[in-house]
Amino acid sequence: MARNITPRADDYSQWYLDIIKAAELADYAPVRGCMVIRPTGYSLWESIQHHFDEAFKETGHVNAYFPLLIPNSFLEKEAEHVEGFAPECAVVTHAGGEKLEEPLVVRPTSETVIGHMYSKWIQSWRDLPILINQWANVMRWEKRPRLFLRTSEFLWQEGHTAHSTREEAMEETLKMLGVYARIMRDILALPVVEGEKTEGERFPGADNTYACETMMSDGKALQAGTSHFLGQNFARAFDIKFQNQNGDIEYAWTTSWGVSTRLIGAIIMTHSDDDGLVLPPRVAPVKAAILPISTNEEKIASTLLPRAMELSSELDRSLGGRCTMVDKQFYLRPGDRFFQHLQRGVPLRVELGEKDLAAGTARVVRRDSGEKMDIPLENLASRVPALLEDIQSGLFNRALAFRRKNTAVVTTYDEMKKVLEEKGGFVETWFAGSKDDEKKIKEETGATARCMPIDSPGEGTCFFTGKPGARKVIFAKAY
Amino acid sequence: MARNITPRADDYSQWYLDIIKAAELADYAPVRGCMVIRPTGYSLWESIQHHFDEAFKETGHVNAYFPLLIPNSFLEKEAEHVEGFAPECAVVTHAGGEKLEEPLVVRPTSETVIGHMYSKWIQSWRDLPILINQWANVMRWEKRPRLFLRTSEFLWQEGHTAHSTREEAMEETLKMLGVYARIMRDILALPVVEGEKTEGERFPGADNTYACETMMSDGKALQAGTSHFLGQNFARAFDIKFQNQNGDIEYAWTTSWGVSTRLIGAIIMTHSDDDGLVLPPRVAPVKAAILPISTNEEKIASTLLPRAMELSSELDRSLGGRCTMVDKQFYLRPGDRFFQHLQRGVPLRVELGEKDLAAGTARVVRRDSGEKMDIPLENLASRVPALLEDIQSGLFNRALAFRRKNTAVVTTYDEMKKVLEEKGGFVETWFAGSKDDEKKIKEETGATARCMPIDSPGEGTCFFTGKPGARKVIFAKAY
Numbered sequence A, B: 001m002a003r004n005i006t007p008r009a010d011d012y013s014q015w016y017l018d019i020i021k022a023a024e025l026a027d028y029a030p031v032r033g034c035m036v037i038r039p040t041g042y043s044l045w046e047s048i049q050h051h052f053d054e055a056f057k058e059t060g061h062v063n064a065y066f067p068l069l070i071p072n073s074f075l076e077k078e079a080e081h082v083e084g085f086a087p088e089c090a091v092v093t094h095a096g097g098e099k100l101e102e103p104l105v106v107r108p109t110s111e112t113v114i115g116h117m118y119s120k121w122i123q124s125w126r127d128l129p130i131l132i133n134q135w136a137n138v139m140r141w142e143k144r145p146r147l148f149l150r151t152s153e154f155l156w157q158e159g160h161t162a163h164s165t166r167e168e169a170m171e172e173t174l175k176m177l178g179v180y181a182r183i184m185r186d187i188l189a190l191p192v193v194e195g196e197k198t199e200g201e202r203f204p205g206a207d208n209t210y211a212c213e214t215m216m217s218d219g220k221a222l223q224a225g226t227s228h229f230l231g232q233n234f235a236r237a238f239d240i241k242f243q244n245q246n247g248d249i250e251y252a253w254t255t256s257w258g259v260s261t262r263l264i265g266a267i268i269m270t271h272s273d274d275d276g277l278v279l280p281p282r283v284a285p286v287k288a289a290i291l292p293i294s295t296n297e298e299k300i301a302s303t304l305l306p307r308a309m310e311l312s313s314e315l316d317r318s319l320g321g322r323c324t325m326v327d328k329q330f331y332l333r334p335g336d337r338f339f340q341h342l343q344r345g346v347p348l349r350v351e352l353g354e355k356d357l358a359a360g361t362a363r364v365v366r367r368d369s370g371e372k373m374d375i376p377l378e379n380l381a382s383r384v385p386a387l388l389e390d391i392q393s394g395l396f397n398r399a400l401a402f403r404r405k406n407t408a409v410v411t412t413y414d415e416m417k418k419v420l421e422e423k424g425g426f427v428e429t430w431f432a433g434s435k436d437d438e439k440k441i442k443e444e445t446g447a448t449a450r451c452m453p454i455d456s457p458g459e460g461t462c463f464f465t466g467k468p469g470a471r472k473v474i475f476a477k478a479y
Helices: A012-022 A039-058 A079-088 A111-121 A166-186 A233-238 A262-271 A297-319 A334-343 A354-359 A377-405 A413-422 A435-445 B012-022 B039-058 B079-088 B111-121 B166-186 B233-238 B262-271 B297-319 B334-343 B354-359 B377-405 B413-422 B435-445
Strands: A026-028 A035-037 A069-071 A090-095 A098-106 A130-139 A153-163 A193-196 A208-215 A221-229 A241-243 A249-251 A253-260 A288-293 A324-326 A348-353 A361-366 A372-376 A407-409 A426-431 A448-453 A471-476 B026-028 B035-037 B069-071 B090-095 B098-106 B130-139 B153-163 B193-196 B208-215 B221-229 B241-243 B249-251 B253-260 B288-293 B324-326 B348-353 B361-366 B372-376 B407-409 B426-431 B448-453 B471-476
Touching: A012 A262, A035 A039, A035 A153, A039 A130, A039 A153, A039 A166, A039 A262, A079 A233, A090 B098, A098 B090, A111 A130, A111 A153, A111 A233, A111 A253, A130 B130, A153 A166, A166 A193, A166 A208, A166 A221, A166 A253, A208 A262, A208 A377, A208 A448, A208 A471, A221 A262, A233 A253, A253 A262, A262 A377, A288 A297, A288 A334, A297 A324, A297 A348, A297 A354, A297 A377, A334 A348, A348 A354, A348 A377, A354 A361, A361 A377, A372 A377, A377 A407, A413 A426, A413 A435, A435 A448, B012 B262, B035 B039, B035 B153, B039 B130, B039 B153, B039 B166, B039 B262, B079 B233, B111 B130, B111 B153, B111 B233, B111 B253, B153 B166, B166 B193, B166 B208, B166 B221, B166 B253, B208 B262, B208 B377, B208 B448, B208 B471, B221 B262, B233 B253, B253 B262, B262 B377, B288 B297, B288 B334, B297 B324, B297 B348, B297 B354, B297 B377, B334 B348, B348 B354, B348 B377, B354 B361, B361 B377, B372 B377, B377 B407, B413 B426, B413 B435, B435 B448
Parallel strands: A288 A324, A288 A348, A407 A426, B288 B324, B288 B348, B407 B426
Antiparallel strands: A026 A035, A069 A098, A090 A098, A090 B090, A130 A153, A153 A253, A193 A208, A193 A448, A208 A221, A221 A253, A241 A249, A348 A361, A361 A372, A426 A471, A448 A471, B026 B035, B069 B098, B090 B098, B130 B153, B153 B253, B193 B208, B193 B448, B208 B221, B221 B253, B241 B249, B348 B361, B361 B372, B426 B471, B448 B471
16 A cells, blocks of 8 residues: 555665655755754654653743853863764854854753853752753754754753752652653653663763663664763863752752654654554544545535534544544545545544445544444544554554564673674673773674663673673664 | 832833843843743743744644754845845854855744745645744844843744735735734733834845834833735745646745744833733733741641642632642742742732631732732632733733823924934824935934834825825834
C-alpha cells in the first residue's frame, strides 16, 4: 500500500525521511542543517510540549525566558563546557551595522547565561530552590544533519535549577529523569531505560548525567532526554552564592535537564511502519479522523456532513478535548483520503458512507493493526476511548517486546563484537573501563556506552578490563 | 505605600522600570539590549499567548516553525524590505568553527524565509489558502533599548498567509486586525483604535499596514499589533505561484500580522499605578492570592492553611482553571506579603486570619481600588467571579475615558502643535500629506501619524496641505 515510502527493510534511513515527507512533518530549510517544522509536525510538538509542561508545573517549576545570544567569554568560564560546545557554535560578529566588540554565540544551551542571572537573583537560602524551565530554540552546528535527530537549530526545553544542598540537587536531577521517563512511557509509548551516563558520555561541565535511552526499530539506541547533576561547577564559574541558615556563604548546587524535537524522531522510529507514521493516541494531536464519503453533494450537505460533525463533537466530549477532525476533502478519491490519514499516523479512521448511515453504523479502522470494525453510531463515543487505549498499550508493549528481544547479555568483548555485528540492538554487560577504553570500544565496534541502568544494582567483572566491581552498562550503536 | 517605585508624576520612565523591577517581570540581560523575562513576566506572556493562540486556531490557523537564520540574499530580494530591516540585523558570519560562505541574519521577521518555503508548497489553487502562524523569538538591534517596548530580542507571533485572490488576502488582513482588537479590548482591557497606517508608517514591503493603536497613561501612543496586506510583493520576490481553476499561473496574495512581548509594556503603562503593576483579571495568571495569616504555627497547620487550600480549589473550580494561589511565606511579615501581591498586580487579595476564620469570613481586597470587603467564606466562590469581572470592566472603562479625555480634534497645524506641547495625547485631524510631510511633522512636533481609524469614514480638509478629500488621522508621540 505504501506508494511513496521506501520499505524499512530496504533502506532504513530513506524510510525515515520518506515517513517525514509523506506525513508533512518537516522540510529542510534553505540554511544547511536547519529545518522547517510543518503544521502536522508542529502540532505533534505542541502535544508533546503540553504533557511535559504540565508535569513541570505540577512539580513546582515555572517558565521563564533567557536571551538567545551569549557572550563568548561566558562559555569560557567553565573549562569542560567551552571545550564541548565551542566547536558547534554559530557566532554573531556584526549587529546593527557594526562589528561587535565581543562575538556573541547563539545559545547551544543556556547554563552559562542562566548561571550569570542566578548569581544576581540568589543571595540567601530563602531564595532557593530556584526551579525554572525555558522553552526555546538552540543551535549546534551539524556537519551531518538529519531531520529531528540532528539539526543545527532545534526546539527544546531546558530546566535549570539551583539548590542549597547537594542532596536536594541530586534529588531534583533524578526526579526530572523520572518525570521524563514517565511521560515517555505513558504518553509517547517509548519503553525507555533510565540510566546514568559513563564518564565518556557526560554533559560537558556535569558531575553526573542521567538519560532516558530507547531503542529504535533498527536496533539502534536513541538518547531521548538527559538530566544533569552539575554539582557546584557552574556555581563556581558564575559565582552563584548564598548565605545559609548559619550565616555562612556557600556555593549553590545546580542541575539542568532537557528534551527536544528529537523526541519526534524517536516516536517515528519506534512506532511507524512501511505505510507511514504511526502515532500513540495519547500524543496524537488528531486521535480520530471522521470521513463522510459520498459522491452525492446533496447527501453530503444534508445528512453525511452534519452527522459527521455531530460525531466529532461527541467524540471530543468523550475524549475531553478537541482531538478529532472531519475530513472535508471531497474533491479527493476516498482512497487518497484514507491514505493521507494513514500516512499521518492518525490512530483511528472513522468512515461514514451512505450505506453506513443507513445501517446506523460507522466503519472504524485502526491505524496500528488495520483492523476494521462496524460500530453502531450511538456506541461510538463510548467505544472509541477504550479502542485508543488499546492502541496505546499495544504500541508500548510491542516496542518493549522488541527491545527485550534485541537485548543481549554478554560477558566478553568477543561476544559483544559478534552481537553488534550480527544483529545489533542493546548489549548488556559489566563495565569498569576508562574514558579511553570507551573511545577504543567505539572505534572498534561503533557502539557507545549508552547508560548504566539505575534499576540494575549489583556488581560484576568488567568485560573489557577484567576488573571486579564493575557496573551494569548497556552498549549500543546510537543516533 | 510605594516603597521602591518612583511616582509616575515625577518620572514616567523610571516609574515604568520600577514597576517591572518590583513585580519581577524582567531584567536586562548581559548582552546589551536583550532581556530576561522572569517567571512572573513569562507567566503573563503565557496567558497572553493562550488567548491569541486560541483565537488563531478558532479562525482556522495552524502553527509551524521556520528557521532562525535567514540567508542575507533572501532579504535583498524585496527592495523595501531589505532597506527597512538590514540596518537592524544581527549577523552570523561563523559557524561550526568555520567562516560561512554567505552571512546569515538572525530573523528580524520571517516573510522572506516563509515565502521561500511557500513557493515550494504551493502549486495549485487547492493548496490555498495557507494559514500559518509561528511563535518565535526575533532580533532587531536596538540602540536605545527599553524593557518589553524595544529590546534587541523579543518574543512574538507572526502569522503568514497566502491566498488566491486579492479580496481574500485583504479580508484576512482585516480579520486578524479584528481578532487582535477584540482580544486587546476584552482580555487585556486596552481600548485600542483600529486603523490603517499612512504611507510613511507602513511595514517595509507591504501595500497596506493596519494597526491597533493604544494610549499609555502618559498620553503617548503605543502600536500594540499590526496586520499587513503584502499584495503580491513577496509572491513576486519569492516566486509563490499557483495554477488557478482555469489552468492559468498566478502569483499568490500574502499577508502577515504580529503581536509581541511589547503587549506587556502596553498593559503596564495602561493600568498600573504608583503602588505597582495592575493586571486585568482575564489576563492575570494569578487572579486571586489567598493569604493565611497567623503567627501561631500550629493554627496555621491545623486550620488556616488547610482552609486556604480548600478555598483555592473552590475558587479555581468556579473560575474554571488553576488561577489562584496560596501564599505560604509565613517567614515574611503580613505587610510584606500584601505588598508583594500588590506590586505584582494580583487582582484580588484574600486574607484569612484567625479572627476571620472565627467569624466565618475572609477579607477580600481589590487591587484596582484598594476596597476591602469581608465576605462569608461560603459565598466566596460565587462572589469572586463577579468581582473580577467588575475589575476587568472598570480598568477598560477607565482607560477608555482617559483616552477620550486626552484626544483633541484639531483642524490647523498651530492647534496641533499647541495640543502636543501643552498636554500631549492623541490629536485627531484630517490629513492628505505625503511621506515627506509626515517626516517634517515628526521633526517639528515629535508626533507621527499613528493611524487612519477604520471606523472613521468621511473626508475633510488636510490640516497640513489644505488639500480636500483628506482622511481622518490620529497623530501622537509614540513609543
